[in-house]
Amino acid sequence: MIVFRWLSILGALLLAVFTGGVFYFSLRESAVWNEAAGNVDERGMPAVFDGFVERWNRSVERELRRELAAGEQQRELLTVSRGEGDGCRLAERERSVERLRRRLEEGDHIRVLPLEKMPSGLEWHTGMEEPEIGDPRAVKGGQVRLWINTPFPGTLRAFGPGSENFFNYSAIDNVWIPLVGLHPETFRPIPGLADRWAVSADGRTVFYHLDPEAAYSDGRPVRAEDFLLNICLRTSDAARDPFWTALFRSTFDRITVYGDSVIALTVPSPRPLLPYMACVDFHPAHPGFYHDFNALFLERYQWKAAPNTGGYMVVPGKIRQGERITLARVKSWWAKDRKYYRYSCNADQVEHVFVNLENKAIEMFRRGDLDMMNIRKPEIWEGKLELPEVHRGYIDKYSLEAGYACPPYGLYLNCSDGMLRNTDIRKGLAHAVNMGMVIDSLFRGNMRRLGSYMEGYGDLTLPLKAPEYSKKKAMEYFARAGFREMGEDGILKNERGERLCLELTFADSSHVMTNVCSIIRQEALKCGVDLKLDPLTYSVCSRKVFEKRYQAALWAWPLDTPFPRLYETFASELAYDGRGNSVGNTNNIFAVADAELDAALDVEREAPDYPALKEALHRAQKRIHDLCIWIPGWREPYTHIACWRWIRWPESPTRFCSPRLYNPLESHLYWVDDKMKKETQDARRRGIPFEERHEVIRLKDRDDPLRPSSGE
Numbered sequence: 163m164i165v166f167r168w169l170s171i172l173g174a175l176l177l178a179v180f181t182g183g184v185f186y187f188s189l190r191e192s193a194v195w196n197e198a199a200g201n202v203d204e205r206g207m208p209a210v211f212d213g214f215v216e217r218w219n220r221s222v223e224r225e226l227r228r229e230l231a232a233g234e235q236q237r238e239l240l241t242v243s244r245g246e247g248d249g250c251r252l253a254e255r256e257r258s259v260e261r262l263r264r265r266l267e268e269g270d271h272i273r274v275l276p277l278e279k280m281p282s283g284l285e286w287h288t289g290m291e292e293p294e295i296g297d298p299r300a301v302k303g304g305q306v307r308l309w310i311n312t313p314f315p316g317t318l319r320a321f322g323p324g325s326e327n328f329f330n331y332s333a334i335d336n337v338w339i340p341l342v343g344l345h346p347e348t349f350r351p352i353p354g355l356a357d358r359w360a361v362s363a364d365g366r367t368v369f370y371h372l373d374p375e376a377a378y379s380d381g382r383p384v385r386a387e388d389f390l391l392n393i394c395l396r397t398s399d400a401a402r403d404p405f406w407t408a409l410f411r412s413t414f415d416r417i418t419v420y421g422d423s424v425i426a427l428t429v430p431s432p433r434p435l436l437p438y439m440a441c442v443d444f445h446p447a448h449p450g451f452y453h454d455f456n457a458l459f460l461e462r463y464q465w466k467a468a469p470n471t472g473g474y475m476v477v478p479g480k481i482r483q484g485e486r487i488t489l490a491r492v493k494s495w496w497a498k499d500r501k502y503y504r505y506s507c508n509a510d511q512v513e514h515v516f517v518n519l520e521n522k523a524i525e526m527f528r529r530g531d532l533d534m535m536n537i538r539k540p541e542i543w544e545g546k547l548e549l550p551e552v553h554r555g556y557i558d559k560y561s562l563e564a565g566y567a568c569p570p571y572g573l574y575l576n577c578s579d580g581m582l583r584n585t586d587i588r589k590g591l592a593h594a595v596n597m598g599m600v601i602d603s604l605f606r607g608n609m610r611r612l613g614s615y616m617e618g619y620g621d622l623t624l625p626l627k628a629p630e631y632s633k634k635k636a637m638e639y640f641a642r643a644g645f646r647e648m649g650e651d652g653i654l655k656n657e658r659g660e661r662l663c664l665e666l667t668f669a670d671s672s673h674v675m676t677n678v679c680s681i682i683r684q685e686a687l688k689c690g691v692d693l694k695l696d697p698l699t700y701s702v703c704s705r706k707v708f709e710k711r712y713q714a715a716l717w718a719w720p721l722d723t724p725f726p727r728l729y730e731t732f733a734s735e736l737a738y739d740g741r742g743n744s745v746g747n748t749n750n751i752f753a754v755a756d757a758e759l760d761a762a763l764d765v766e767r768e769a770p771d772y773p774a775l776k777e778a779l780h781r782a783q784k785r786i787h788d789l790c791i792w793i794p795g796w797r798e799p800y801t802h803i804a805c806w807r808w809i810r811w812p813e814s815p816t817r818f819c820s821p822r823l824y825n826p827l828e829s830h831l832y833w834v835d836d837k838m839k840k841e842t843q844d845a846r847r848r849g850i851p852f853e854e855r856h857e858v859i860r861l862k863d864r865d866d867p868l869r870p871s872s873g874e
Contacts, residue, residue: 207391210455214394215272222271222411230262258764261430265415272390277421284360284369287437289352292345296505296831297812302491304834305511306809308827309523309535313669313700314484314516318467318476322401322460323747326704329514331720333489336828337472339497341370341425341441346829349724351437352502355384355446355471356425365432365770366415368440370425377496378448378469386419388446393417395447400459405748408736409443412729412767431768434775435724442722446471473498473507473830480513488513505812508833520546527557527804530843533834534805536827539674540608543802555807555852556842562801563860567618567726569718572597572795573666573682578737578744578753579713581664588790590639591664591714592629595793596685599631600678609796614783616726617797622776624783628794636689645690654690663692667706668716670697679716709746710753717751718795725775728782729763752791759785803827807852808839 237259265271312328319325320334343354351359356370376384396406410417416428427440448469454462467476473495480488489512497503515532517523520539524546526532537543551557573595575582582588601609613626629635637654640646645654645662654662666683668675676697683693693714698706706712730736734755736748744753762781769775786792812831845852 205387205449207387207449208452208455210398210400210452211391211394211449215270215274215390218272218393218397219270223266225411226262226266230259230266233259233262268416271411271414271416272393273416273418274387274390275418275420277424280369280420280424281362284362286358286360286371287351288358289342289345289350290501292348292350292352292502294505295346295502296829298505300505300508300810300812300831300833301835302508302833303510304836304839305513305533306509306832306834307513307515307531307533309527309532310514310516311518311520311523312516313518315487316701317464319460319463320468321396321406322403323708324701324705325403326708327701329487332828333474333476333487333514334470336830337470337474337489338445339471339503340438341444342437343502344435344438344724345502349435351435353500359437361436362428365436366430367426367428368437370427370437370441372423372425373496374423375496376471378471379475379492379495380448380450380469381494382448382450382469384446384471385422386425387422388449389425389444390417390419391449391452392445392447395452395455398455398459400455400457402460403747404745405736408733408748409730412733412735413443414440429768432770434769434772442727471496473503474512477511484516486513486515506830508830524549530806534803534809534827537802537804538798540606543804544606544608547804551846552804553851553854554846555854556846557804558807558809559856560803560805560811561856561858562803563799563858567616567721567723568797569720570612570615570617570792570795571716571718571797572612573793574707574715574717574751575791575793576710576712576714576751576753577755577791578710582713584643585790586639586643587645587662589629590636590643590689591686591691592790592793593632593636593639594686594689594691595629595682596631597628597682597793597795599685600681601796604674604677604681605796608799610799612794612797615786615792615794616721616728616779616783618721619725619779622725622779624780626783626787629790631685633689636691640690648690651692652687652690653692661692662690663694665696665713666693666716667696667698667703667712667714669700669703675716682716707751708748710744710751715751716795726779727766728779728786729767732759732782732786733763734760754789754791756785756789759789806839807842807855808835809833810835810838 237256310329315327315329317324317327318330320330339354341354341356342359343352344350345352353373355372355376357373358371360369361367362369372384372386378384393406393410395401396403397410413429414427415430416426418426418428420426425444427444429436429440433439451466451468456462465481467478469475473492474489475492477488477490480486480490491507491510495507498507515526517526520542523532523535524542527535528549528551537547547557547559549557552559573591575588575591577583577588597611601607601611611628613628614623617623640654640662644656647655647657649655649661656662666679668679670676676695679693679695679697683695686693696712703715707715707717731749732752732754733750734757736750737745737753737755739745759782762778762785765778766775766782769778810833842852
């Protein structure tokens with residue numbers, strides 16, 4: 163989910179130097195990598211990269227010609243048929259064919275050119291006019307121990323099967339520095355790995371100039387060719403991750419590298435916030451780390467962590483399987499003095515403590531073995547935090563109003579399944595799911611029912627109403643699908659005697675989801691449908707969902723900012739290959755392939771301005787609603803944080819994070835006040851209380867930089 167795909171490059175398994183408990187790398191260790199990397203060429207690139215650009219260009223050309231032939235054939239069929247709605251589909255097909263022709267005429271998809279070939283007359287931007295991020299009072303040092311109640315990750319790989327886990331999302335995507343970032347308050351581009359950027363006159367190409375000091379955590383400089391290596395690795399057969407092949411081919415019309423310092427990304431059409439949006443999923447890969455990349459990649463790199471460009475690294479020696487993973491601040495981080503990063507990544511170490519038993523986590527927190535808890539359950543926030551340490555002011559509580567995009571919890575339906583291909587079955591199931599009872603009884607009314615798949619994006623969100631729980635409506639739809647006879651067990655049957663039975667898959671990491679699914683099953687039985695519960699560990703559940711071997715799944719994942727990218731979740735090409743076979747390990751876990759939805763997604767992907775983007779997203783949301791491939795679940799109106807009072811936050815609009823992000827800890831703007839820590843621990847021993855603190859932070863309405871002002 164940026165895209166939201168929770169994949170990016172995570173820390174490295176290198177020789178670590180510990181000074182005062184802080185993990186950092188030296189240039190000497192970079193040399194060790196180069197000496198060990200026997201399977202590299204004279205440029206220091208892995209052998210797998212040899213000839214990649216030529217192979218990739220030939221492959222892309224073949225695919226474009228195949229798509230063009232298929233598109234022209236479909237256009238001719240639409241021209242002849244002239245059926246209802248064919249005029250609109252014909253226009254969409256014409257645009258698609260024209261785009262494919264243009265791409266073929268432009269030549270190679272990837273070009274490697276000398277720096278002298280750079281176009282002249284470009285207008286460069288630095289983004290240095292935006293306000294400071296964080297707080298100058300922030301100090302470096304200390305340790306923060308965070309409670310993590312998601313399952314322990316099954317791998318530290320940044321791509322490949324199993325890499326879509328919550329830890330990789332929070333500890334990788336929110337640590338790596340992109341080419342161009344987005345200011346969390348103004349939502350305008352700021353420098354990242356690139357110190358400046360320029361947009362071509364036609365608005366389709368962004369030129370990124372790499373910061374000369376940009377480096378990986380081991381000190382090796384980042385080069386433009388490293389970004390091509392990343393494409394090579396992620397699209398390799400050894401990675402078994404077809405998502406990336408489809409993404410790179412469809413997102414960019416052309417990728418050009420000029421020397422070692424400039425990258426140009428060309429997209430099909432101008433887009434809002436193009437300098438940021440074009441590079442969201444475009445990262446470098448460390449050549450030395452991947453020196454022996456081959457067919458054994460998945461097994462060989464299962465618990466290795468690649469050097470990254472951010473302020474934190476995984477500490478290999480502090481990984482305790484099933485229990486904790488520690489990130490440590492990179493002392494020699496190249497961006498540590500940069501304007502937008504100098505007040506972030508303040509704690510020396512951030513220890514992620516995986517505890518599935520809530521009572522155990524609360525007790526650890528009360529004892530001071532955890533510094534911070536991000537709390538989602540109402541019964542914990544309202545009940546189990548009624549602790550003396552809270553009442554005496556040793557632990558602070560913050561409630562952040564969640565007026566921003568949150569993960570869309572709900573039932574995700576697999577349209578490639580024989581039974582769920584039928585829209586009436588899906589619509590009947592939507593009316594058989596009593597999500598209102600889940601919210602009222604299990605969540606004590608503290609959650610809110612979702613309507614649209616992408617709520618929390620202002621007027622980009624199309625207001626939609628979730629299907630009501632109704633036995634009458636559910637059975638009417640089931641009857642349309644042929645399930646009319648009620649069996650002795652209360653389950654509907656069709657004329658062939660087949661029972662209306664579906665498997666409901668979910669990650670059984672806590673009793674919450676088990677209880678949610680139990681309520682859903684009991685209420686669905688009243689409507690004549692039997693939902694067989696399929697509780698799995700998160701890693702197994704994730705693998706089953708992404709391989710599209712499930713029927714229905716209780717699921718959610720983070721959405722992207724500053725606006726969603728629905729194409730990457732609902733596009734047909736991410737569901738089926740050219741022969742109509744289901745494609746696994748892509749974000750289209752619905753396996754939905756719908757021409758009308760695709761048309762809206764194509765416009766969304768190429769929308770040149772805010773009004774066009776809004777119109778396309780509204781169309782897509784309406785179609786998702788009509789297809790009923792997702793049964794709306796719930797969202798949390800507040801995000802709650804409890805922390806010992808020595809955890810400090812900036813006194814600024816970005817004190818927690820961008821209001822468009824879900825987890826307030828993702829900003830890494832907090833710090834540890836050692837003086838306050840000693841004061842608190844001493845007061846606690848002596849029984850001296852402080853004032854109890856529970857701060858409710860209500861987010862003010864703000865203008866979206868993408869939205870035209872009232873005067874336009």
